[in-house]
Amino acid sequence: MAKPSAFQRITSATEALRRAGVDVISLAMGESGFSTPEWISEAACRAVSTGQMRYTEMTGTLALKEAVRQKYERENDLRYEIDEIIISTGATQALSNAMRATLHPGDEVILLVPYYSPYADMIVAQGGVPVCVLAADDTGAIPLGALEAAISSRTRWIILNSPCNPSGVVLSTADLAALAVLLRRHPDILIISDDIYEKTVFEGAAKNIVNVAPDLKDRTVVVNGVSKTYAMTGWRIGYALGPRDLMAAMGYVQTISSWTPSAVGQVAAEAALTGPQEFLESWRQAYSRRRDILVGFLNQIEGLSCRYPSGAFYAFPSIEKLIGRRTPGGTLIEDDVALATYLLNSAAVSTVPGSIFGARHHLRMSFVVSEGQLTAACQRIASAIARLS
Numbered sequence: 188m189a190k191p192s193a194f195q196r197i198t199s200a201t202e203a204l205r206r207a208g209v210d211v212i213s214l215a216m217g218e219s220g221f222s223t224p225e226w227i228s229e230a231a232c233r234a235v236s237t238g239q240m241r242y243t244e245m246t247g248t249l250a251l252k253e254a255v256r257q258k259y260e261r262e263n264d265l266r267y268e269i270d271e272i273i274i275s276t277g278a279t280q281a282l283s284n285a286m287r288a289t290l291h292p293g294d295e296v297i298l299l300v301p302y303y304s305p306y307a308d309m310i311v312a313q314g315g316v317p318v319c320v321l322a323a324d325d326t327g328a329i330p331l332g333a334l335e336a337a338i339s340s341r342t343r344w345i346i347l348n349s350p351c352n353p354s355g356v357v358l359s360t361a362d363l364a365a366l367a368v369l370l371r372r373h374p375d376i377l378i379i380s381d382d383i384y385e386k387t388v389f390e391g392a393a394k395n396i397v398n399v400a401p402d403l404k405d406r407t408v409v410v411n412g413v414s415k416t417y418a419m420t421g422w423r424i425g426y427a428l429g430p431r432d433l434m435a436a437m438g439y440v441q442t443i444s445s446w447t448p449s450a451v452g453q454v455a456a457e458a459a460l461t462g463p464q465e466f467l468e469s470w471r472q473a474y475s476r477r478r479d480i481l482v483g484f485l486n487q488i489e490g491l492s493c494r495y496p497s498g499a500f501y502a503f504p505s506i507e508k509l510i511g512r513r514t515p516g517g518t519l520i521e522d523d524v525a526l527a528t529y530l531l532n533s534a535a536v537s538t539v540p541g542s543i544f545g546a547r548h549h550l551r552m553s554f555v556v557s558e559g560q561l562t563a564a565c566q567r568i569a570s571a572i573a574r575l576s
């Protein structure tokens with residue numbers, strides 16, 4: 188039977204503390220602190236009041252596919268036909284569809300460390316093997332030599348995620364162009380570009396590998412969704428764009444796992460993609476200020492060091508220098524899980540251990556909470572770390 192992950196254990200411990208009345212500040216959240224804009228919710232309410240609550244077309248409504256098609260043409264300069272798009276129950280289902288539709292036991296999928304942990308779980312669930320490639324340094328630049336050495340005759344996919352959860356690294360055009368040169372030498376490898384954080388970028392704009400190397404379009408699946416951009420995690424709508432045959436196979440495995448995506452969620456997602464977008468800039472600026480507060484504070488704490496993430500809403504400080512210290516009660520901080528547990532129990536701040544992303548000397552801290560809460564969390568972390576010896 189599957190065991191709960193470190194993330195689930197920290198989440199359950201956080202909930203238990205809250206139930207006991209402790210005022211825990213969560214920096215463990217993977218979703219926006221804003222609310223879904225009201226015009227999106229209103230569109231969903233109208234759909235409910237006009238009875239749009241039945242099964243939809245299996246791989247999504249034509250109206251939402253058309254909205255996705257137009258968004259990609261307008262904003263991303265990428266052109267797809269309707270039958271090259273499928274709508275899913277979150278980007279999660281789109282990613283899992285891709286693995287389920289293509290992997291045979293023993294097939295390998297390359298992940299760049301640190302990686303969004305469910306990728307590895309989805310691969311393993313199909314009998315596949317995640318092959319983790321470690322960045323050469325902490326800049327997040329793609330380690331091309333190590334990557335090419337990791338490719339074997341069983342390599343089926345490489346998964347790219349830019350901006351990256353958890354590191355916040357945004358792949359540059361130069362990174363993507365160099366990767367494209369490598370991938371052209373390996374024509375059988377499929378590519379996933381998980382662009383779910385594309386709108387949360389602090390300098391410049393995120394690029395997709397297909398923008399940089401259009402010849403890779405026929406083996407790339409672009410995955411995206413409304414969860415992060417529009418604060419719509421609970422509406423559960425994501426989508427994938429890619430080669431027709433692959434989309435058909437992914438659509439098939441989707442129908443046997445969930446039939447259709449939520450009808451109301453799809454109406455809301457359509458309203459998100461076709462409605463006003465200007466407010467996103469004020470959200471981006473708010474995240475940027477919060478990033479500066481959190482990272483600036485973390486870098487003042489002896490024992491922590493943190494790069495400024497270029498995108499997404501997570502700081503990913505190195506905690507390496509704190510390993511081996513002891514809590515006031517004498518417990519050894521032997522790893523990231525021990526430090527996250529200590530911060531939760533003694534500072535009432537929840538964070539996510541880096542090991543679940545393949546990087547055990549880090550913690551992930553999100554900056555989606557208000558500036559006041561973020562400052563309070565930083566003060567608590569600083570004083571808890573100062574008590575270590």
Ligand SMILES: Cc1ncc(COP(=O)(O)O)c(C=O)c1O
Nearest residue numbers: 217277278279303352412414425
């Ligand atoms: C990198 C990445 N991809 C995909 C997802 C899943 O998003 P969704 O809510 O659309 O399923 C997440 C959610 O945290 C994520 O961080």
